[in-house]
Amino acid sequence: MNPRIPVRLAVLALAVAEGVLTMISEEDPYGVVPIAIAVLALPALERLPLPAFLATLPAVLAPGAIVPAIIGLYVVSSRSRDWWVLAGCGLLAAAGFVFPTADLAPSIWNSYTLLGVIYFTMTALAPILLGQFLRSRRELALRLEEVKEAREHERRLDAEAILAKERNQLAREMHDVVSHQVSLIAVQAAALQVSTADPDAKLAAANVRQLSVTTLDELRHMVNLLRASGTPATELTPQPTLTDLERLIAGSAIDAQLVSNVPEGLEPPVQRAIYRTVQEALTNVRKHAPGACAVVEISHDDTDLTVTVTNTRPTRPHLALPSARHGLVGLHERAALLNGKLHTGPTADGGFQLRLILPLTAHG
Known part of the structure; x- marks a missing residue:
């Protein structure tokens, strides 16, 4: 189950509860329309954040339901880095919050109106800052993951470089030591095969020489395999069947x-x-x-x-x-x-x- 689903359901329930309580307190039968539009716009915030936010503003102006607008403002902020868009949405929300209380004061210099402007501006600013904070946190987490992957890749490259160096050293030792000894065995077996008159000894010398040549051939392939490690041509060929x-x-x-x-x-x-x-x-x-x-x-x-x-x-x-x-x-x-x-x-x-x-x- 997606962990976001319970959160979305809880937010939707909160918006519905606020709308019902607002209608009861305002006793405005026409307020159900903007509240219903605002609540129905919430599920569309993920796909269309800006239009859905604008659809929540009428509910702020008429009956005074502000929860859908705050949620919409948060979602817009978490999806956008354009400060012009965020400032415009914040001003619209703040104006919507202040408008229902504007008739309480005959002048804008009235202290209650000024306090309302300050409070509602802060109310509109809070979801914007929260959305930007969470967006920055997600981006930082992605950057940290990229850094971690880059460091892991570098560590793997260092390990492969060390392994390639050790393989090359092993290949040199195999070629210089083992190949030299087996070559001497093959040469001496060939000399014995030519010089002896005993049929059994001649056959044994031939077998020793053939085994030495076969061993040298397989050793050559092993050295090539060690030196080619980490490249596409790492298969030991020819493979016995x-x-x-x-x-x-x-x-x-x-x-x-x-x-x-x-x-x-x-x-x-x-x-x-x-x-x-x-x-x-x-x-x-x-x-x-x-x-x-x-x-x-x-x-x-x-x-x-x-x-x-x-x-x-x-x-x-x-x-x-x-x-x-x-x-x-x-x-x-x-x-x-x-x-x-x-x-x-x-x-x-x-x-x-x-x-x-x-x-x-x-x-x-």
Whole structure:
């Protein structure tokens, strides 16, 4: 409900009550017409403030009902900044207020007439000043809101500038440090591939070189993404999809099998989450379970899509590689963004299982 409606109804009721009491006290049967016109003009003040105010003046002159005129004068003042209009309306109202009492004095110098002029002038001035005060208050509130929005915009720009600086620094570090190390791995793997005569070593070196080249390519896209942050071209391209899963598994250097029953029409964020989950799971198998076999299974029912990566127990001792478990943390975050869940844990035969569950109802 509009909070102004009760106020308007109360003002209208006050004007009606004053009109009834004025008619009773004046005992003028013809006074009902100007009073009725004045009361009926009040609802039109919002749309036509000046004409509605002028319609209230006859009620002031004949029976002496001043409430509609005071209300009209206030509304005109709250809608206009033109002091000529406000002065004219104030003079008309003051003259209307004084006119019924003018016959009480034979001369304008009579003290009662002078006091009446002063009182009624102040009465006409009060709603004008009140309307201007409230208008200035509304304009000041709007200006303060604009200043607040401008300050918020500046704060956001400063934050974006700081973030862009940090992203550029991170991009430089990734390019200068990680790219250098991975490039050395790729070069040494290529040299080993050429120099060795062992077929298994040659194949392993080829896999290492291919993985290094793929990592460098993705790293280049990551650096471009960090540097382009805040511009329209911030999307990391090319984005992996489910069609790239077979190539991912084939290049993982793991005896892995893909069992896929993927529904059609999956959105790109879902496909990307599945790809990254399988990629991280196979990376963990290589790091922590050398010689293990893995099964990548993708299934779905009416409500959920399930991705399960299960590996057997390792057959060779694994190297103690540094790990902060950021990969699993990132997978949990990806799952949460899609309203899904990620479960990890050992299996009964000494292996390990990672399971991603995504709702199909929201992303299918």
